[in-house]
Amino acid sequence: MNDPKSSFYTDIPIFSDFAKIVDDSVYRPMPDDWYIGLTDVVGSTIAIEQGQYKAVNMAGAAAISAVINAFGHQDFPFVFGGDGVSFAVPGEHRDLAADALARTAR
Numbered sequence: 001m002n003d004p005k006s007s008f009y010t011d012i013p014i015f016s017d018f019a020k021i022v023d024d025s026v027y028r029p030m031p032d033d034w035y036i037g038l039t040d041v042v043g044s045t046i047a048i049e050q051g052q053y054k055a056v057n058m059a060g061a062a063a064i065s066a067v068i069n070a071f072g073h074q075d076f077p078f079v080f081g082g083d084g085v086s087f088a089v090p091g092e093h094r095d096l097a098a099d100a101l102a103r104t105a106r
Helices: 018-022 044-049 053-070 091-105
Strands: 034-038 078-080 085-090
Touching (some): 034 091, 044 053, 085 091
Antiparallel strands (some): 034 085, 078 085
16 A cells, blocks of 8 residues: 555644644545445444443454454554444555455454
């Protein structure tokens, strides 16, 4: 993930003023050939109600850990939500991410 398209994420300017979170000028469009990945722990609401929040968190974290490991710890954007994750990857790494997620689900 060292080509210019893949550096899109690492080249986004960093800001420290929280008020800029609503400033459109700090955002960059994602390249057209990137993909968004989403995961969800099925039945997480019921599991959390039954006190199994740690198992839910571990299952959610396992998905992003699998993708991170598959990419050799290269930077890419992701958000961990406790019972799932959202992330974006360059198109040339779509199959690698899909395979990592499939192996984790299995």
